[in-house]
Amino acid sequence: MSKESSDNGNWKNWLSRQWAKIVTNRKLLPVLLVIGLLLSFAIPQFGLLNQYIVLILIYVGINIILSTSLNLVNGYMGEFSVGHAGFMAVGAYISAILTTKIIPDSLAPWLFPLVVFAGGTGAALIGLMVAIPSFKTRGDYLAIVTLAFLMIVKSLIENIEVIGGPRGIPGITRLTTLPWTFIWVVIAVWVIRNFVYSKFGRGVLSIREDEIASDLMSVNSRQVKMLTFVISSFFAGVAGALFAHILQFISPRVFDIIKSTDILIMVYLGGIGSIAGSILGALIFTILLEVLRPLGMWRMVLMPLVLVVLMIYRPRGIMGLREFRWFVPGYDLIATNLWRKKKEAKDVSTS
Amino acid sequence: MFLQAKGVTHYFGGLCAVSDFNLNLKPNELIGIIGPNGAGKTTIFNLITGVYKATKGSITIDGIELVGKTPNQITGLGIARTFQNIRLFKDLTVLDNVRIANYSQSKYNPIEALFHTGRYDGEERRIANHAMDLLAVFKLQDYADEASKNLPYGLQRRLEIARALATHPKILLLDEPAAGMNPNEIGQLMEFIGWIRKEFGLTVILIEHQMRLVMGICERIKVLDFGATLAEGLPVEIQNNPKVMEAYLGEGGDL
Amino acid sequence: MTYILQQGLNSLQLGSIYALIALGYTMVYGILTMINFAHGDLFMVGAFLCFLAATFLHLPFVPTLLIAMIGVALIGVVIERFAYKPLRQAPRVSAIITALGVGIFLENFTLVFAPYPQHVPTLIKNTTWVIGGVSVSSLQLIIIALSLVLMVLLDFIVRKTMVGMAMRAISWDKTIVPLMGIPLNLVISATFAIGTSLGGAAGVMYALAFPVIDPYMGIMIGWKAFIAAVVGGIGNIRGAMIGGFILGGVEILVAAFLPSTYRDFVAFTLLLILLIFRPYGILGKPRPQKV
Ligand SMILES: Nc1ncnc2c1ncn2[C@@H]1O[C@H](COP(=O)(O)OP(=O)(O)O)[C@@H](O)[C@H]1O
Ligand SMILES: [Mg+2]
Numbered sequence A: 001m002s003k004e005s006s007d008n009g010n011w012k013n014w015l016s017r018q019w020a021k022i023v024t025n026r027k028l029l030p031v032l033l034v035i036g037l038l039l040s041f042a043i044p045q046f047g048l049l050n051q052y053i054v055l056i057l058i059y060v061g062i063n064i065i066l067s068t069s070l071n072l073v074n075g076y077m078g079e080f081s082v083g084h085a086g087f088m089a090v091g092a093y094i095s096a097i098l099t100t101k102i103i104p105d106s107l108a109p110w111l112f113p114l115v116v117f118a119g120g121t122g123a124a125l126i127g128l129m130v131a132i133p134s135f136k137t138r139g140d141y142l143a144i145v146t147l148a149f150l151m152i153v154k155s156l157i158e159n160i161e162v163i164g165g166p167r168g169i170p171g172i173t174r175l176t177t178l179p180w181t182f183i184w185v186v187i188a189v190w191v192i193r194n195f196v197y198s199k200f201g202r203g204v205l206s207i208r209e210d211e212i213a214s215d216l217m218s219v220n221s222r223q224v225k226m227l228t229f230v231i232s233s234f235f236a237g238v239a240g241a242l243f244a245h246i247l248q249f250i251s252p253r254v255f256d257i258i259k260s261t262d263i264l265i266m267v268y269l270g271g272i273g274s275i276a277g278s279i280l281g282a283l284i285f286t287i288l289l290e291v292l293r294p295l296g297m298w299r300m301v302l303m304p305l306v307l308v309v310l311m312i313y314r315p316r317g318i319m320g321l322r323e324f325r326w327f328v329p330g331y332d333l334i335a336t337n338l339w340r341k342k343k344e345a346k347d348v349s350t351s
Numbered sequence B: 001m002f003l004q005a006k007g008v009t010h011y012f013g014g015l016c017a018v019s020d021f022n023l024n025l026k027p028n029e030l031i032g033i034i035g036p037n038g039a040g041k042t043t044i045f046n047l048i049t050g051v052y053k054a055t056k057g058s059i060t061i062d063g064i065e066l067v068g069k070t071p072n073q074i075t076g077l078g079i080a081r082t083f084q085n086i087r088l089f090k091d092l093t094v095l096d097n098v099r100i101a102n103y104s105q106s107k108y109n110p111i112e113a114l115f116h117t118g119r120y121d122g123e124e125r126r127i128a129n130h131a132m133d134l135l136a137v138f139k140l141q142d143y144a145d146e147a148s149k150n151l152p153y154g155l156q157r158r159l160e161i162a163r164a165l166a167t168h169p170k171i172l173l174l175d176e177p178a179a180g181m182n183p184n185e186i187g188q189l190m191e192f193i194g195w196i197r198k199e200f201g202l203t204v205i206l207i208e209h210q211m212r213l214v215m216g217i218c219e220r221i222k223v224l225d226f227g228a229t230l231a232e233g234l235p236v237e238i239q240n241n242p243k244v245m246e247a248y249l250g251e252g253g254d255l
Numbered sequence C: 001m002t003y004i005l006q007q008g009l010n011s012l013q014l015g016s017i018y019a020l021i022a023l024g025y026t027m028v029y030g031i032l033t034m035i036n037f038a039h040g041d042l043f044m045v046g047a048f049l050c051f052l053a054a055t056f057l058h059l060p061f062v063p064t065l066l067i068a069m070i071g072v073a074l075i076g077v078v079i080e081r082f083a084y085k086p087l088r089q090a091p092r093v094s095a096i097i098t099a100l101g102v103g104i105f106l107e108n109f110t111l112v113f114a115p116y117p118q119h120v121p122t123l124i125k126n127t128t129w130v131i132g133g134v135s136v137s138s139l140q141l142i143i144i145a146l147s148l149v150l151m152v153l154l155d156f157i158v159r160k161t162m163v164g165m166a167m168r169a170i171s172w173d174k175t176i177v178p179l180m181g182i183p184l185n186l187v188i189s190a191t192f193a194i195g196t197s198l199g200g201a202a203g204v205m206y207a208l209a210f211p212v213i214d215p216y217m218g219i220m221i222g223w224k225a226f227i228a229a230v231v232g233g234i235g236n237i238r239g240a241m242i243g244g245f246i247l248g249g250v251e252i253l254v255a256a257f258l259p260s261t262y263r264d265f266v267a268f269t270l271l272l273i274l275l276i277f278r279p280y281g282i283l284g285k286p287r288p289q290k291v
Helices: A002-024 A028-046 A051-076 A084-102 A108-136 A139-159 A178-196 A199-209 A211-216 A221-247 A257-270 A275-291 A293-313 A330-350 B041-048 B071-076 B094-100 B110-115 B118-137 B153-165 B183-199 B211-217 B235-239 B242-251 C002-032 C039-056 C061-087 C092-113 C138-160 C162-172 C184-209 C217-232 C237-257 C260-277
Strands: B003-012 B015-025 B030-034 B056-061 B079-081 B171-175 B203-207 B220-225 B228-233 C128-131 C134-137
Touching (some): A028 A051, A051 A084, A051 A199, A051 A257, A051 A275, A084 A108, A084 A139, A084 A221, A084 A257, A108 A139, A108 A178, A108 C260, A139 A257, A139 C217, A139 C260, A178 A199, A178 A275, A178 B110, A199 A211, A199 A221, A199 B094, A199 B110, A211 A221, A257 A293, A257 C217, A293 C092, A330 B118, B003 B041, B015 B041, B015 B220, B015 B228, B030 B041, B030 B211, B041 B171, B041 B203, B071 B079, B094 B118, B110 B118, B118 B153, B153 B171, B171 B183, B183 B203, B183 B211, B203 B211, B220 B235, B228 B235, B228 B242, C002 C039, C002 C138, C002 C162, C002 C217, C002 C237, C039 C061, C039 C184, C039 C217, C061 C092, C061 C184, C134 C138, C138 C184, C138 C237, C184 C217, C217 C237, C217 C260, C237 C260
Parallel strands (some): B030 B220
Antiparallel strands (some): B003 B015, B003 B056, B220 B228, C128 C134
C-alpha cells in the first residue's frame, strides 16, 4: 500500500518535473509556433479534423483575441468596460462592407489581411474616442460610458439603411480560415504581450494599483489610457472582422450586450491581468459550451453556476495576476539575476 | 529663485485648508513644515505636486508656473514626493515600483514598445539596471522580485523614497516619513535623509510630527495652524516661540 | 396639447416602472458599492411569478402582486447570502461578475421552463376613459399610483425606521457600523429584500402593461434602469426615482417624434451628455479621495 503510494508520488514528481522543464524551456515556444502554423495549414488541407472541429478551433482563436484584448482594459488597467462587442461590431461591419461591396470577389482572399487590418483600425479610432472620458471618469461611470457607447453603435447601425439596417449584411464570403486565425492570434498575443512588458504596460498596471500615485511618479496616464484603449479596440475590431467572415452573416443583434458579457466571462474566468489566463478563459469557455451541448438548455444553466462557484473560490480567476513564463520576455525574467551577477563580478575585480 | 510659492490659498468647499502660504526655497536647503493635525501640511504638498489646483496664488519652479499643470508634468520638472499613508503599487514587485517611476526617463515610443525593437531592449536594460542600483542604495536589492505589499512597514517607507528618487527629482517632498517609527529608527532615518540629500544633491521639504526629527535636521522650519502660517525661522527660534507652544500645547502635542 | 398630455401620461407609466427597478440597484449600491447585475433578471422573475400565480392559481391582482414581491425578495436574499456574501472582501469586480453569472443563471433557468414567450392573463379589468382627448386607462392609473405608494413607503422606511437609519449609516461608512452595534448582515439582507421586492413589483406591473413576457426581458430593461439609477446619482434613493422618470420621459418623447429605432440612440447620447456635465448624476455627490 505504502509502496504503491510512493510509486505514485515518484511518478507524479517525474511528471511535474517534465512539465516544469517544458514550461521553463523558452526555446520550445518558437518550435511550437512553427508546428502550430504548419498544422493550421495541414488540418484543412488534408482534412485531418472534421469541419465542425475546425470551426470550433476558429472560434477559440477569435475568442482568444477578444479576451486578451479586453483583459488589457479590464484586467491590467482595472477598468470595467462592457463595450467590447461594440468595437467588434465596428471591425465586423467595416470589413464586411469592404468584402461585400467594394473589393471584387476575386481579389478578396488576397486582400483579406488588409481588410481585417482596416476593421481593426476603424475600431481603434473609435477606441480613441472612448479613451477620452476615461481621463476623468473611472469605475462604474466609465462602465456606463462603455455601455452607452455599445448601445449607440448598435443603434446607429440599425438606422443606416445602406448597410442593411436592422437586417444586417448577409452573404459574406467565408474568408476566415484556420491559418489566418492562427496568425492573427499570434500577432494579437505577441503585440499585447509586448505592450504589457514595456514602460507603457507598467504604466497601465500602476493606473490599476493607484492612479494618483502613478501620475505623481511621472506616468503620463492620458497617454497610457489612450494607447490601451486603442490597442484593445484594434484587436476587438480584428476579431470582429474574422468573426464576420466565418459567421457569413452579421446584424446589429449579433453584437449586443450578451456578446460583451460572454467576453467578460472569458476574461474573469481565465484570470485578470494575465495573457495565459485570457487564452485559458477563451479555451475553457468555448470548448465547455460545445462539450455541454448534449445537455441542451441546461447547458446555459450550468455555465453561469460554474462561473459563480469559480468567483467565490478564486475571485481573480484561474490565473489571476499570474503569468506563464512563456509570455514574459526573457530579459524580464533574468534582469535581477543578471544585475546581481554583474555586481558580483565587479566586486571581485575591485577587491 | 528655485521653488517659490506666493499667496497660495486653497479651499475645500467652504473650508480654507491653506491660506496665503509663501515659500522661498533655495537649492540644497532642507526645510521642515510642522503643525497640528489638519493644519494643511499635506494639502500644501498636494498643491505643489498638482494633485489639487490652488484656488489662489502661484507656485513656480525656476520661474515656470506649476498651478494648472498635471502631476506628471510637475514630476517631470523635478519634484517628487512620498505619501503620508504609504501608496505603493501593492500588487507589483519592488523592482516594478521603481521602474514605473522611470516612465519619463525611458526613451522609446509606443511603436518601439509594441514591436520590442533594439532601442526598447537597450532602454529596458538601462532602466532595470538603474532601478536595481537605486534599490541597492536603499538596501532593497534582495527584495526586488517580491510584491511590495509583502515588505515590512519600514522597508515600504524606504521603497517609497527610492521610488520617488527614480523620477530624478531636484526637490523631494517627504510627508511624515517617521510615522510609526520608534526613536531608534527615527535616529537612523535622520542620518539617512541627510545622506541621500548629499548623495543625490536634493532639496528637501519635510513634513513631520516628530519634533526630534525636525529640530535635528531642518535648517528652517515653518509652522502651520488652521491653514495659516503661524511662525517661521530657525529651529531654536521655533522652539522658543510662545505662539507655537500654544498651538501645540492646546493640542496636547509633544514639543 | 392633448398629444403632449397623452405622452406625458405614458412617460409616467414607463418611468414609474424604471424608477422601481432603479431603486433596487441604488439601494444595493449604496450599501455594498456593488452593482447587482442580476437585478434586471429578478425583475423578470417577478413578471414570471405574476404569470404563474395568475395562470395556475387563478389569483386576483393583490395576492399575485404580494406573491411576486415576496418570492423575488426571498430569491434576492438567498442570492446575497450564497453568492455575494463570500465575496465581500474580494475585489469588487469579482462580485460584479458573480452578479452577471447569477443573472444569466436566472435567465436560462427560466428559459428551460418557458422556452417560448408567455402570455399573462388580464388581472385588472381595463376600462379606458377619454378625458379631454386624452385616453386614460385604469391599468395606467393603478401602475402609476401603486409605484408612487411604494416609493413613498420606501422613502419613509429609509428615513424614519431603524432599519432605514442603519442602511444609511452603512452606506455612509461601513467601518464604523459594527462599532455602533448594527447587525451588518441583517441590514444587508433587509436591503436586498426591500430592493428586490420593488423589482418584483415592477415585474408584475410590466407584465400587466405589456403582457407578453420572456426570460430575456430583464436584460435590456435592467440595464436601462441601472442607467436611470446612474443618471439620478447612484446610491441616492430619490435620485433613482428622478432618473427613472427622466428615462421614461425621454424614451416616450423620442418615440413620439422620431422613428422608434432612434429611441436607444437618443437616450444613450443624452446619458453621455449628462454625465459630461454632471459626472456623478443629478443628485449624486463626488466622494473626494484624500491623498
Ligand atoms: N480632499 C479633501 N476634501 C475635503 N477636505 C480636505 C481634503 N483634503 C484635506 N481636507 C481638509 O483640509 C484640512 C487640511 O488637511 P491636511 O492638509 O491633510 O492636514 P495635515 O496634513 O496638516 O494633517 C483638514 O481639515 C482636512 O480635513
Ligand atoms: Mg498630513
